[in-house]
Amino acid sequence: MLPPVPRDSRKNVSLYQKVEKPFRTRSSQSVMELPNAMDTLEREADLLESMLPSCHDVQRQITTRFIRLRLRIAAKHFFNERKKILANAGHLGSKSQAKNMKKKQCQTSS
Numbered sequence: 223m224l225p226p227v228p229r230d231s232r233k234n235v236s237l238y239q240k241v242e243k244p245f246r247t248r249s250s251q252s253v254m255e256l257p258n259a260m261d262t263l264e265r266e267a268d269l270l271e272s273m274l275p276s277c278h279d280v281q282r283q284i285t286t287r288f289i290r291l292r293l294r295i296a297a298k299h300f301f302n303e304r305k306k307i308l309a310n311a312g313h314l315g316s317k318s319q320a321k322n323m324k325k326k327q328c329q330t331s332s
Contacts, residue, residue: 234284240270241285245292253293254300263289 244266245253256262267285 237270237281237284238288241267241288242292245296251300251303253296259293260289263293 241263244263253259253263264282264286267289268282270285
């Protein structure tokens with residue numbers, strides 16, 4: 223059986239859930255297109271009410287770390303999607319890949 227969750231952890235989880243909402247309402251592309259994503263999302267998170275103590279700026283530290291993590295995940299997803307689109311469009315990143323592709327095309331056409 224799992225030990226009970228401490229009261230402070232529940233407060234953290236509720237804060238995470240509130241900070242997660244902007245990521246859920248936007249696509250990863252729109253998050254990545256924000257002028258300064260970190261500052262914008264931090265400002266939105268500052269507007270949230272929290273049950274956390276106001277000393278030592280705990281809420282800001284927690285939200286900053288969480289936002290950085292979510293931005294890394296969003297960036298990874300965004301760039302993987304772009305990679306798929308470029309691969310389907312025939313864009314190849316290096317000269318050797320382009321040469322190999324030309325060789326394959328010549329072999330299949332002959």
